[in-house]
Amino acid sequence: MRKSIATVSLSGMLPEKLEAAAAARFDGVEIFENDLLQFPGTPGEARRICADLGLRIEMFQPFRDFEGVAPDQLLRNLDRAERKFDVMEQLGTELLLVCANISADASSDLDLRAEQMALLAERAARRKLRIAFEALAWGGAVRTWRQVWDIVQRANRPNLGVALDSFHTLAIRDDWQGIKDIPGQRIFFMQLADAPWVNTDPLTHSRHYRSFPGQGEMDVTGFVGAVLDSGYNGPMSLEIFSDEVRAAPARSTALDAMRSLLWLEEQVRHLPSLKHPERTHGQLGRAVLLDPPPPPVLHGWAFVEFAVDGPTASRLREFLFLLGFCPIGRHRSKNVELLGQGDVRIVLNLEEDSFARGYFDQHGSSACAVALACDDAAAALARAEALGATRVEGQVGPNELTIPAVRAPDGSLVYFFDTHQGGSHGFEADFVLDAMPEGAAALDTCLGTGARIDHIAAVLPPGQLDSWVLFYRALLGLEPQPNTVLHDPYGIIRSRALEAPNRKVRYALNVSDRPGTVVGRTVGQFGGAGIHHIAIAVDDVVATVRQLRARGMPMLAIPANYYDDLGAKYGIEQATLAAWSELGVMLERSGEGEILHAYSTPFDNRFFFELIERRHGYQGYGAGNAPFRLAALAHWASRHGNPPPVNQHTTHDPLS
Ligand SMILES: O=C(O)c1ccc(O)c(O)c1
Numbered sequence: 001m002r003k004s005i006a007t008v009s010l011s012g013m014l015p016e017k018l019e020a021a022a023a024a025r026f027d028g029v030e031i032f033e034n035d036l037l038q039f040p041g042t043p044g045e046a047r048r049i050c051a052d053l054g055l056r057i058e059m060f061q062p063f064r065d066f067e068g069v070a071p072d073q074l075l076r077n078l079d080r081a082e083r084k085f086d087v088m089e090q091l092g093t094e095l096l097l098v099c100a101n102i103s104a105d106a107s108s109d110l111d112l113r114a115e116q117m118a119l120l121a122e123r124a125a126r127r128k129l130r131i132a133f134e135a136l137a138w139g140g141a142v143r144t145w146r147q148v149w150d151i152v153q154r155a156n157r158p159n160l161g162v163a164l165d166s167f168h169t170l171a172i173r174d175d176w177q178g179i180k181d182i183p184g185q186r187i188f189f190m191q192l193a194d195a196p197w198v199n200t201d202p203l204t205h206s207r208h209y210r211s212f213p214g215q216g217e218m219d220v221t222g223f224v225g226a227v228l229d230s231g232y233n234g235p236m237s238l239e240i241f242s243d244e245v246r247a248a249p250a251r252s253t254a255l256d257a258m259r260s261l262l263w264l265e266e267q268v269r270h271l272p273s274l275k276h277p278e279r280t281h282g283q284l285g286r287a288v289l290l291d292p293p294p295p296p297v298l299h300g301w302a303f304v305e306f307a308v309d310g311p312t313a314s315r316l317r318e319f320l321f322l323l324g325f326c327p328i329g330r331h332r333s334k335n336v337e338l339l340g341q342g343d344v345r346i347v348l349n350l351e352e353d354s355f356a357r358g359y360f361d362q363h364g365s366s367a368c369a370v371a372l373a374c375d376d377a378a379a380a381l382a383r384a385e386a387l388g389a390t391r392v393e394g395q396v397g398p399n400e401l402t403i404p405a406v407r408a409p410d411g412s413l414v415y416f417f418d419t420h421q422g423g424s425h426g427f428e429a430d431f432v433l434d435a436m437p438e439g440a441a442a443l444d445t446c447l448g449t450g451a452r453i454d455h456i457a458a459v460l461p462p463g464q465l466d467s468w469v470l471f472y473r474a475l476l477g478l479e480p481q482p483n484t485v486l487h488d489p490y491g492i493i494r495s496r497a498l499e500a501p502n503r504k505v506r507y508a509l510n511v512s513d514r515p516g517t518v519v520g521r522t523v524g525q526f527g528g529a530g531i532h533h534i535a536i537a538v539d540d541v542v543a544t545v546r547q548l549r550a551r552g553m554p555m556l557a558i559p560a561n562y563y564d565d566l567g568a569k570y571g572i573e574q575a576t577l578a579a580w581s582e583l584g585v586m587l588e589r590s591g592e593g594e595i596l597h598a599y600s601t602p603f604d605n606r607f608f609f610e611l612i613e614r615r616h617g618y619q620g621y622g623a624g625n626a627p628f629r630l631a632a633l634a635h636w637a638s639r640h641g642n643p644p645p646v647n648q649h650t651t652h653d654p655l656s
């Protein structure tokens with residue numbers, strides 16, 4: 001389908017917005033009036049910029065407060081419209097978006113509104129222009145697509161049609177399936193936006209919290225399916241009003257925006273039609289929809305790679321030894337070491353002239369790459385590229401495996417390791433393995449043979465959560481879970497998990513606006529996003545932590561008060577509580593299931609390991625324990641020379 005974006009969805013001045021849209025390969029734009037009013041050139045110049053960039057101006061928007069008014073006001077509004085028609089002629093666009101009048105004074109008589117819209121359409125027709133009429137979710141007498149369609153039918157002018165905006169319909173939980181019965185040629189335009197569910201009024205929700213399709217929690221896919229069922233064959237156009245997007249660089253926003261539409265096309269392709277339920281929209285073939293390879297079947301992480309220099313490697317090796325990791329081997333051609341235990345593999349990259357060293361210089365000791373074990377790496381890569389990811393070619397030595405990779409939003413790498421190359425550990429073929437006197441048994445000293453990565457938690461700079469959600473969802477087919485809020489002693493952390501359908505890969509993404517929270521501090525010290533902890537699933541957390549303690553691994557201490565409360569809440573006996581308290585093991589129950597988990601102290605105040613035991617089908621992340629874990633981390637940091645920075649007091653005006 002033709003892809004368009006409203007200029008309001010991108011930050012900056014009009015030329016920057018247009019350049020960003022063109023660079024992300026949009027076919028067209030909706031020019032948002034304020035962007036034109038702020039532009040120092042003439043509308044003709046804006047038109048030329050678009051033409052030079054190969055962008056079509058799909059629509060000029062919005063024209064407001066027109067219909068349902070007294071006769072004298074109507075004349076003034078028609079004059080006002082003629083002035084905007086002049087602008088449209090100079091811009092070279094023939095479609096004007098008109099928002100249904102939301103004024104409390106506007107008449108609720110739909111016949112009157114229709115009559116006046118017909119007059120507007122007649123004026124537009126004289127100039128060969130068309131009007132797309134849109135309902136705003138906070139409108140009074142007119143706030144749904146049905147009412148707008150009703151008015152359009154009553155007005156009965158060929159150049160007056162409906163503008164649909166997924167947000168206005170989905171945010172008020174209005175029925176969208178009925179859209180399929182509007183004749184498609186009467187739908188003049190389709191605007192798309194997603195949003196998280198936020199407990200606020202529709203106007204605030206719309207102006208501050210919209211996000212790109214796939215980033216929020218609404219069924220934009222279903223909405224688009226209904227619109228395609230109508231026979232609509234115009235563009236899909238993103239219209240995102242968002243505080244976060246306003247503050248983000250236009251270029252990266254535009255790339256996310258394009259990714260969201262490509263992903264959405266694929267979703268709709270596989271969606272059954274409402275009119276012909278036995279066939280999908282892809283099978284019906286009325287619209288051209290992207291058809292990338294399906295999301296990869298993931299089998300967990302083949303390895304996690306840390307960027308280190310010599311001194312850091314010594315300290316990290318020691319830290320990992322205390323956690324029970326053993327050296328496994330050295331890379332055949334590179335200064336790279338492999339450690340492991342159970343199913344977990346960690347690579348330490350000390351190569352000087354490498355991506356990893358560049359990453360280390362920028363971010364300090366941190367994970368610079370992960371390798372996902374998957375069924376078909378070539379297909380996974382092809383999908384990633386189809387969805388706008390950048391492929392990265394590494395240096396491959398003679399007889400070494402080629403492991404394809406793409407760049408994550410922070411510049412770290414995601415490798416796709418093909419399990420047909422010898423299973424999840426097949427990459428070990430590139431390593432000269434250490435002779436192990438006691439055989440494989442040496443690899444399961446502490447965490448047990450079944451130890452494997454359960455999930456990886458990352459910290460992200462403010463404003464980047466949605467971008468990462470879309471990256472994982474679109475490329476890997478991970479399913480986003482509901483947004484959650486965690487309480488750090490120094491501020492709020494927003495957290496969202498994403499899970500592979502088979503749950504063998506799970507990410508927990510964390511973001512905080514406050515520099516004093518664990519997330520804020522870690523982002524500051526990492527110089528951006530980074531892996532914050534790696535959770536390893538073990539069979540018996542209590543036994544494991546006992547062994548780690550015996551090896552000298554310091555675990556994160558949890559206050560005795562927590563265990564008092566745990567006893568009161570769950571009726572757990574004193575001896576068990578005392579043992580858990582001694583080890584820093586925490587518990588959370590949910591329905592039948594429960595989680596037992598404990599945390600290592602952090603390495604360099606940057607990342608740490610979690611040991612987790614999921615019992616009876618528990619599928620969460622122990623979010624109820626997060627405040628205590630976050631407080632314990634803050635306490636640990638301040639005792640280790642790393643007090644939190646002072647949070648700046650800011651005033652927040654949600655309506656500005
Ligand atoms: O918030 C608004 O005013 C506004 C304007 C134009 C639109 O298309 C829209 O969905 C909302």
Ligand SMILES: [Mg+2]
Pocket residue numbers: 134165191239
């Ligand atoms: Mg809109």
